[in-house]
Amino acid sequence: MSCSLRPVGRAQRARLEQLTAATGLFRPDEVAIAVELLDDALGGDDAYRFLGAFSGDEFVGYACWGPTPGTSGTYDLYWIVVDPTRQGQGFGTQLLQAVENNLMTDDGRLVIVETSSRAEYEATRAFYERRGYARAAQIPGYYAAGDDLVIYLKDLTHGVLARATA
Numbered sequence: 001m002s003c004s005l006r007p008v009g010r011a012q013r014a015r016l017e018q019l020t021a022a023t024g025l026f027r028p029d030e031v032a033i034a035v036e037l038l039d040d041a042l043g044g045d046d047a048y049r050f051l052g053a054f055s056g057d058e059f060v061g062y063a064c065w066g067p068t069p070g071t072s073g074t075y076d077l078y079w080i081v082v083d084p085t086r087q088g089q090g091f092g093t094q095l096l097q098a099v100e101n102n103l104m105t106d107d108g109r110l111v112i113v114e115t116s117s118r119a120e121y122e123a124t125r126a127f128y129e130r131r132g133y134a135r136a137a138q139i140p141g142y143y144a145a146g147d148d149l150v151i152y153l154k155d156l157t158h159g160v161l162a163r164a165t166a
């Protein structure tokens with residue numbers, strides 16, 4: 001199913017909070033962070049950029065990314081969320097593709113994604129892996145005992161980066 005991708009505005013703030021919480025994957029303090037980042041972005045902070053997926057007028061998902069401080073051309077994908085009742089319909093793929101396209105026109109080289117090793121995130125990890133994200137590092141017990149940090153990366157330069165550092 002195709003959606004339209006548009007900026008996320010103040011009108012989507014409550015819905016963004018609601019659908020992030022509805023995934024069941026994020027603690028209330030993490031949900032609050034997503035909303036705070038939107039507020040920062042709407043306030044003009046270029047460190048956080050949002051793109052929304054809309055089905056008609058309905059806000060069904062979003063991605064949030066930004067330049068990784070202290071790097072050149074490296075970006076963090078901080079959030080990508082699709083309403084649970086709308087998952088598996090291609091919205092997440094369209095959002096991810098749009099973020100990557102945006103970064104490529106912005107001299108982006110590397111996309112970094114941090115996620116969890118917990119079983120609930122298995123579908124999320126599969127989502128990244130099938131879209132060209134390589135598991136680059138895992139830090140045992142990072143989030144909590146038995147909950148590792150898993151870091152994925154995608155080289156948007158298609159190997160130029162790897163050759164340059166070889």
Ligand SMILES: CC(C)(COP(=O)(O)OP(=O)(O)OC[C@H]1O[C@@H](n2cnc3c(N)ncnc32)[C@H](O)[C@@H]1OP(=O)(O)O)[C@@H](O)C(=O)NCCC(=O)NCCS
Nearest residue numbers: 023079080081082087088089090091092093123124127130
């Ligand atoms: C991960 C996520 C953004 C993907 O969005 P989506 O719209 O469901 O993704 P698509 O429909 O484009 O693609 C579906 C793919 O995602 C995977 N997937 C992840 N969660 C899924 C779900 N709940 N339902 C269906 N597919 C899911 C499937 O493995 C499928 O892979 P395939 O197409 O390679 O077979 C979305 O499932 C989501 O919001 N998950 C919860 C929040 C999350 O984990 N965010 C990332 C960490 S910040």
